[in-house]
Amino acid sequence: xxxxxxxxxxxxxxxxxxxxxxxxxxxxxxxxxxxxxxxxxxxxxxxxxxxxxxxxxxxxxxxxxxxxxxxxxxxxxxxxxxxxxxxxxxxxxxxxxxxxxxxxxxxxxxxxxxxxxxxxxxxxxxxxxxxxxxxxxxxxxxxxxxxxxxxxxxxxxxxxxxxxxxxxxxxxxxxxxxxxxxxxxxxxxxxxxxxxxx
Amino acid sequence: xxxxxxxxxxxxxxxxxxxxxxxxxxxxxxxxxxxxxxxxxxxxxxxxxxxxxxxxxxxxxxxxxxxxxxxxxxxxxxxxxxxxxxxxxxxxxxxxxxxxxxxxxxxxxxxxxxxxxxxxxxxxxxxxxxxxxxxxxxxxxxxxxxxxxxxxxxxxxxxxxxxxxxxxxxxxxxxxxxxxxxxxxxxxxxxxxxxxxxxxxxxxxxxxxxxxxxxxxxxxxxxxxxxxxxxxxxxxxxxxxxxxxxxxxxxxxxxxxxxxxxxxxxxxxxxxxxxxxxxxxxxxxxxxxxxxxxxxxxxxxxxxxxxxxxxxxxxxxxxxxxxxxxxxxxxxxxxxxxxxxxxxxxxxxxxxxxxxxxxxxxxxxxxxxxxxxxxxxxxxxxxxxxxxxxxxxxxxxxxxxxxxxxxxxxxxxxxxxxxxxxxxxxxxxxxxxxxxxxxxxxxxxxxxxxxxxxxxxxxxxxxxxxxxxxxxxxxxxxxxxxxxxxxxxxxxxxxxxxxxxxxxxxxxxxxxxxxxxxxxxxxxxxxxxxxxxxxxxxxxxxxxxxx
Numbered sequence: 128x129x130x131x132x133x134x135x136x137x138x139x140x141x142x143x144x145x146x147x148x149x150x151x152x153x154x155x156x157x158x159x160x161x162x163x164x165x166x167x168x169x170x171x172x173x174x175x176x177x178x179x180x181x182x183x184x185x186x187x188x189x190x191x192x193x194x195x196x197x198x199x200x201x202x203x204x205x206x207x208x209x210x211x212x213x214x215x216x217x218x219x220x221x222x223x224x225x226x227x228x229x230x231x232x233x234x235x236x237x238x239x240x241x242x243x244x245x246x247x248x249x250x251x252x253x254x255x256x257x258x259x260x261x262x263x264x265x266x267x268x269x270x271x272x273x274x275x276x277x278x279x280x281x282x283x284x285x286x287x288x289x290x291x292x293x294x295x296x297x298x299x300x301x302x303x304x305x306x307x308x309x310x311x312x313x314x315x316x317x318x319x320x321x322x323x324x325x
Numbered sequence: 326x327x328x329x330x331x332x333x334x335x336x337x338x339x340x341x342x343x344x345x346x347x348x349x350x351x352x353x354x355x356x357x358x359x360x361x362x363x364x365x366x367x368x369x370x371x372x373x374x375x376x377x378x379x380x381x382x383x384x385x386x387x388x389x390x391x392x393x394x395x396x397x398x399x400x401x402x403x404x405x406x407x408x409x410x411x412x413x414x415x416x417x418x419x420x421x422x423x424x425x426x427x428x429x430x431x432x433x434x435x436x437x438x439x440x441x442x443x444x445x446x447x448x449x450x451x452x453x454x455x456x457x458x459x460x461x462x463x464x465x466x467x468x469x470x471x472x473x474x475x476x477x478x479x480x481x482x483x484x485x486x487x488x489x490x491x492x493x494x495x496x497x498x499x500x501x502x503x504x505x506x507x508x509x510x511x512x513x514x515x516x517x518x519x520x521x522x523x524x525x526x527x528x529x530x531x532x533x534x535x536x537x538x539x540x541x542x543x544x545x546x547x548x549x550x551x552x553x554x555x556x557x558x559x560x561x562x563x564x565x566x567x568x569x570x571x572x573x574x575x576x577x578x579x580x581x582x583x584x585x586x587x588x589x590x591x592x593x594x595x596x597x598x599x600x601x602x603x604x605x606x607x608x609x610x611x612x613x614x615x616x617x618x619x620x621x622x623x624x625x626x627x628x629x630x631x632x633x634x635x636x637x638x639x640x641x642x643x644x645x646x647x648x649x650x651x652x653x654x655x656x657x658x659x660x661x662x663x664x665x666x667x668x669x670x671x672x673x674x675x676x677x678x679x680x681x682x683x684x685x686x687x688x689x690x691x692x693x694x695x696x697x698x699x700x701x702x703x704x705x706x707x708x709x710x711x712x713x714x715x716x717x718x719x720x721x722x723x724x725x726x727x728x729x730x731x732x733x734x735x736x737x738x739x740x741x742x743x744x745x746x747x748x749x750x751x752x753x754x755x756x757x758x759x760x761x762x763x764x765x766x767x768x769x770x771x772x773x774x775x776x777x778x779x780x781x782x783x784x785x786x787x788x789x790x791x792x793x794x795x796x797x798x799x800x801x802x803x804x805x806x807x808x809x810x811x812x813x814x815x816x817x818x819x820x821x822x823x824x825x826x827x828x829x830x831x832x833x834x835x836x837x838x839x840x841x842x843x844x845x846x847x848x849x850x851x852x853x854x855x856x857x858x859x860x861x862x863x864x865x866x867x868x869x870x871x872x
Contacts, residue, residue: 150432154508161500161538168546168579172561172572180567254557258567261559265550 350434359416402466427515529594592729604671677751681732688724713773744820757805764798
């Protein structure tokens, strides 16, 4: 990696005051913080509505399927751990190991999504079943969309890793995608506690 | 993402006008694209305003029918906010920020270009929604449920649906632009350009964009929920089912009050550049003015419920938000005092940008006073939903912010085009705007105090007098854009060639050629001075007793 340029002489001809790719490492977390506000607004709405309504689930339904969601949670959390080791691998230039772990992360993401599809198909109520239905499908759906986006990004970065030399001089794209994945993971943990445990 | 090639500065510059119609990643081209596009939509928003004022010229309903009237004021507000002030401010910031901080371009040029091209999409969507069978959105620019979730036409694609879509796209565009500008300011500054050497305009842009990033997603969240209610039959906000329309108001204002500062902060930035340059004095209290921008951002995230004093808001919340709302007056007051102190004993040059800046500051003083009045719960309950409120926010968004955008356009016109504008036309434009705007918006205050509610197409004849004044002012204001357009077009085509620094201003943007080359600077400058060092050499060469 190039060192950040800080002396006035060397930068006048080529770039700017900082190497360009580092901008992504700064800009992407900012974007994620911004993105998290949408989730916060949903969480707050959910909490307020649930707090105000004494009857929440439609008649005959006592709660959501916690064990199934717990399995899904374990899958998603472990994908973040796998991803952490993938990041360590690429930092040590072990590209093959990185690719393997990276793909495993994507696979766990896909398993999570399949789990969610099964859950949706077995739900005792639909989107129109009062606020329980509406909030459940909105929150899990919006999160699922993010997991899907994450899987697409993981696969895209995997494809880029096959191009020789692509990640030699730094891997900001990889870091950004990892950050996104961890972000989606954290959101799920909050969502799991709100929707299923509360 | 990692291999971005940089064109050398010696590459021939594309001066063709066609580049303004291309997907350019040059921040200067994008800046002009934003400004021109925003101005075109501004004309539409203004046209709608004049139809509204034509309707209000007489107490009877005689120009448009009620549902079209509702659509017109909804679109007027939406267009002016999302397609005029925001994009015009972002356009100026796009053009100026890299030049002011000594950068060759912005941090994410492609993202920046995409953010711009979403704006025409938003505008076209909104304008075409007038032609839908169900008509355009009619629930006002805030789209409060349950009014907004009624869909009498039954069509899936209705005006409200398009409105929500457009607002969401505009939000995506703003987030992209915000990420780009904040990253640019934090990471791309030239050597020596410390935070406390940045011009106030850069500070205000940073504060405004941080606000945008932190608050705007709440509106997007609210829009998604409302879209579910409208189109998928959920009832998050339905008061007739389990839902709660108040949650929408909270989410909406959590963004839309700070949005006022997203609009106003860049205006304060423009005032802080223009006034010192034409008063030939350093900006008074530079550091305080710079930091007060961040304070405004911070406090303004804690004031949203003052829009809901009359919406079944509990008393403890009213008191809390009354206090925070009044607190915003402190950092904004700091700015006004600083501008006043800058002008004091200055050598004032009343060029067009200075006229717009001083006019804007004076009008902002008025807007700020009515703002503090409205922050007081008892007064707010009295004038809630009347024309007093309309008058107040038009003094903010037109008389302050739009004046500042005009000031900025005139001030940096020589830099952007390499030509001088016509001072005569500019002054005519200023006086028409200033008189028209005050005739238009001042009468709304007495009307509101007398009890004339807003968003109505016909009214009791006792309100006729002030309404005639306001309508005539509106037509004058509409006419004021004509000398502006004539001036801009003819000066750009045939104006006198501008020197690099026609105002003898400080600031890096004036050190490069007019218009700047593709990569802004022949050589990236190293900054060694505080900004606004006006009069420093003057002080050395003249006898202090002569001042």
